[in-house]
Amino acid sequence: MASITQYLFKRILFLVITLIGASFIVFMIIHLLPGDPARILAGPEATQQEVEILRHKLGLDKPLAVQYVDFMARLLHGDFGRSIVTDKPVGELITYRFINTLKLSVFGITLSAIIGIPLGVIAALNRNKWIDQAVMGFAILGISTPIFVIAIFLMLVFSVKWHILPATSVTGNIGFEQLILPGIALALYGAAPIARMTRASMLETLTQEYVRVATSYGIPRRLVIYKYALRNALIPVVTVIGLIFGYLLAGAVITETVFAFPGLGRLLIDAIFSRDYPVVQIGILFVATTFALVNTLVDILYMLIDPRIRVSGGSR
């Protein structure tokens, strides 16, 4: 049991270190850009007086280490600064968009897994037969079709032609209906790598000795596949799912653009183009934090799926 707590402890420590690292990088963005950090944060339109006021307020005239501590203190208090372009508090701007992206990403990745894993299993079980080719063909199609093609296609079919699903949210309310089309677009895109990894992993697992041993013991094949082999095969699949989820979180910019979805991806891109650095900083921080959390969760999930990790404390 000590090894479980040890493992957990290690992972959480690693998470904290990652978060500190991310916050440091985000903090340094302003200081690494050419020019005066206070001017960069105030924007090209501010008067020199306003720049000096901001410089003092944010402590940009103090030593770098002190500045970093101030920065972290402000972050932990929820003070994320103000947008240069609209002068609205960054927290307000980002939270709404981030929650939307979160909803969309969770929906998308869940759907991806629901589509991808079974397809991968079916392909593996019917290796080299026509069903396998078909599934892998679908996977290649999914990976190589540009996502905006999938997105526009969905919009054309379900909104324009059939009028059964909204193409965008006009009222700002992101409910289940508004998530469906962009979610499917993301899911079709993400299901492909999941299916491929599941298939490859299943195939590898099925050749393992313990599978043959179990079968020779007379355990029903179905039990062998779904209870024993699949669980092990899922480990690398969980990694892929974690990675894809991270990608979705960073904001599936193209999907968001096509569906005019108020998500984080578009916010970040817009902020970069309009040189709205406070928004860029905090946006990146949100994404990095969530990604680190998700990966930690994935690692903890490993522990649940693979008893070997539990016992040996982390090495496989």
Place this chain on the structure above:
Amino acid sequence: MHRGISKTISGIILLLIIVGIVAGVYMYQSGGGGKQQSSSSSPSQTATAATKDTLVIAMGTDIVTFDLHDASDNPSYMVGRMIYEYLVDLDQNMKIKPGLATSWDIKDNGSVWIFHLRKGVYFQDGTPFNAYAVKVNFDRLLTHKLKRSSLFTPFIKEVKVVDNYTVEFDLKKPFGAFLYHLAHGAAAIMSPKSIQNGDPKTHPVGTGPYMLEKWVPGDRIVLKANPNYWNKAKAPKFKEVIFKIVPDDQTRMRLLQSGDVDVALRIPPQYVKELNQTNGITVYVKPTNRVIFIGINNLKPPLNDKRVRQALNYAVDKEAIIKSVLFGYGESATSPIAPLTHGYCKAGYYKYDPDKAKQLLAEAGWKDRDGDGILENAQGEKLHLTLWTPRGRYVGDYEMAQAVQQYLQAIGIKVDLQVWEWGSYVKELFKGPNQTNRELFLIGWAPSTGDADWGLRPLFYSKMWAPHGANMWFYKNPQVDDLLTKQIQLLGDQRLQALCQAQKLIYDDAPTIFMVVMHDTFGVKDNVKGITYLPTEIVVFKYAYWEG
């Protein structure tokens, strides 16, 4: 046994996938692809479609601010026009009409303007509209260094309150275009309370029919009706007006087809026909006062030779470009300003004539001396130019630049095309003569006052060379300078004559390739009426209403 089941399941899934793909492709063909027959895709109500209480407009770019005194982008003006009003208004033909001022007197040959204000008008915060309110607004423009102050500070000396409903503008000198500056989007009349104690940037208070409910930057702007709007005959017909920001060109029009929005702005020209043929939707194509130029660096040899610049104008077939890139939605530029700009006169026309272009270049010393298809001068230097262009800033911008490149190469000029990101591009174009290497660059200009002065002086007056003004081509003609300075103070026909002369001189000097006057497109559900269009690229939704 399980193998049999898993086989059946797999078979079914595969069948569904195939059917799905085939059906999907079929749907795409008849629904949105290439040839469209009118028919089935009429927008009906989906779950989130606009009701008669709400008007939903899809636009491509977000506003920057509600403080119109400090705004320079069209979206801000367009949305702001729902909330604010002006002393004088423009109608669709760019003629001045009374607005918050019912009449005016001109004294001292145009140096003193006295406006009689409308009575019974209140701002959305209850403050009364009167001469004092007008003075507060213009004092702000004159004393604070706002983006749009330069439209007023050179001309206005002082604003005086004569009585509660009479206000006097004392100008430094007579100014012929004065009314156009008062009708400009930047001359919005804001509540004095919001100027003194509020924040016009995010909390606009005007006299218009709609008020700000909510602004979610990057996503949408929600306006609600102003129940106390002064003009009872034109009371706001919608409870809510939502401007939804949809950056993707195609999505915008699809949202109109799906019924999610009622109006879609800026329809890509290749989709206009298809959209127009959709039941229940009409696409409007309106000429604007925006002219697209290929700017030429008039200081850099060989572009400093007028013959070379004229040759460039003759070498490009603008009609063909309009037909193929803009699908016919545009017209050749026959003046540095558009026909709908007040003060326009036809200055000339560089008809497509590649032979004449080659002839002019030959006169300037450029011939193909070694038979490689590229022109050289007497020293053997090749005629090699760089063409800069933005991408996605103007409709068809990149494609037009590509076409220009082709036309110039056809007469023997080697042209390199370079695409710029808009933010950096603007910075670069405003660099002065010693800081830049630019040669040819695509840029558009639309005088937001609707008047020729703002279309000519910032671009062609020699004291306006970048970075001081928008004379990005470093053009100088003392005669033109003289005319442009003179016309500021002239009124009526005298002014029009001076402007016309200036246009003819500029056109002949060819400081730029005069390309195209742009047409704007927007699609509207047939039930929506009362929308008007200003050639300054503003769609006016103020008095829109729903019918049927």
